[in-house]
Amino acid sequence: MSPRRRDSESTAAARAERRAALLATAAEVFASRGYSATTVREVAEAAGMLGGSLYYHFDSKESMVDEILSTFLTDMWAAYDRVLDSGLGARETFQALIVESFRTIDRHRPAVVIYQNESKLLAKNPHFSYLVESQERFREMWMSVLDRGVLDGVFRADLDTGLLYRFIRDTVWVAASWYRGDGPLSADEIARQYISMVLEGILST
Template identity: 50%
Template sequence: MTETETRSRREQLLAIAGGLFAERGFKNTTVRDIADAAGILSGSLYHHFDSKESIVDELLSTFQRDLFATYDRILESTPDTAARIDAIIRASFDAIDQHHNEVAIFQNDAGFLMGFERFAYLREHNRRFRTMWVGLLDEGMRSGALRTDLDPELTYRFIRDTVWVAVRWYRPGGDVPARTVADQYLTILLNGISRKEDHA
């Protein structure tokens, strides 16, 4: 018995739709595509969900809730700024690994979906993420952990984009584990790619 068979039909369909949305985009995936992949007809989908939007809504809202719960746990249990930055970034790469579909959908389609009233919470997602990171960077600059000649707003955008855009090429279960990607990313982000002669 596979894991799939033990999940509810609704969860199966959510996973199937999530995979298609992530791969082709929300607008480029039809309800017939989803039904075909699930081995049923398109009309039957409406027994489980009342619209195509409801499917992506459930995927994204669940993901957002879980992600920020993880961030909150980290910030509550980690006082040191450098350790916080390290843990938040590692948790983000872990999310790319564990919830690849949802991250990909958010990256590719959030801009379009945010145009609808129903997905206003995606804006809240962006707002909270920004507040968290600008706070971390400000803390780091004041504590002496981070250099102070960078613009906090530009640096925040840089980190935000560079972490999540990895979903475009990262493949869960592939050759490179998420842990390795996080290690290399943190090395570049903290110390740069340039060789330092003055360390010795």
């Protein structure tokens, strides 16, 4: 390993780190002000530079949100796939998916907020077709888990399955809009209570 090669490695790594740091900043700003309401200048300022300078690192504002969202989705699906590949039963799968969802929110909170708020709009752009695909795969995954659970007698059969799906979906993701990593409840603790609420209800017994 020549010093020269080490140099180019370290600069490449440094560049990747810089990109990641800039994207984290951008995600934070997009999440708190809204993607379309955020100006490139605001993102740049938050990163300590001037508006035009961001274009050295990224092609466009859109490419930033693109990278933010696809990174988040890739990571989320990797986690989901690990769960789905473990051969668990319906109830255990259900619980594990919810836990992974809250962990994903923990790791990618700004990205999840952006996804919640902007994906409907962004999806109109053909470049963001993967948002729609992810959404559809998400639906199939949950419907499959829920249907299996109903068949296995784990979940109630008297509820509209579509309604049930939306209930789960909304319940989990909207949490990103208020979750704070430094709050009193950890992601796993929140997940535990959510699961308990959803499975057993809130009535005292």
